Amino acid sequence: xxxxxxxxxxxxxxxxxxxxxxxxxxxxxxxxxxxxxxxxxxxxxxxxxxxxxxxxxxxxxxxxxxxxxxxxxxxxxxxxxxxxxxxxxxxxxxxxxxxxxxxxxxxxxxxxxxxx
Numbered sequence: 001x002x003x004x005x006x007x008x009x010x011x012x013x014x015x016x017x018x019x020x021x022x023x024x025x026x027x028x029x030x031x032x033x034x035x036x037x038x039x040x041x042x043x044x045x046x047x048x049x050x051x052x053x054x055x056x057x058x059x060x061x062x063x064x065x066x067x068x069x070x071x072x073x074x075x076x077x078x079x080x081x082x083x084x085x086x087x088x089x090x091x092x093x094x095x096x097x098x099x100x101x102x103x104x105x106x107x108x109x110x111x112x113x114x115x116x
Contacts, residue, residue, distance in 0.1 A: 009110030022095030038091035
């Protein structure tokens, strides 16, 4: 099993920045990919960014050029640097991990609210 704990959400004005962190614990040697999803009110959960082991990073079109995902494998942590935030970025952000057998794990979610 893999446990994911997020931190770093909050309230920010439009145009501002936030950095989310997610620490993984448990059977972390089985992790094949880590990333972030988000879910806005009355919308489906959507991929924000994903970084697979040794693979190319994927970003949602809506965040390209504004968000940057990174991993610190030594600390089993994934980060999401979010710049130039706008109201459409308001959502609950979930840390995500997928293991080598394609089992998915989710964090508890952290609220990001962008005021316009």
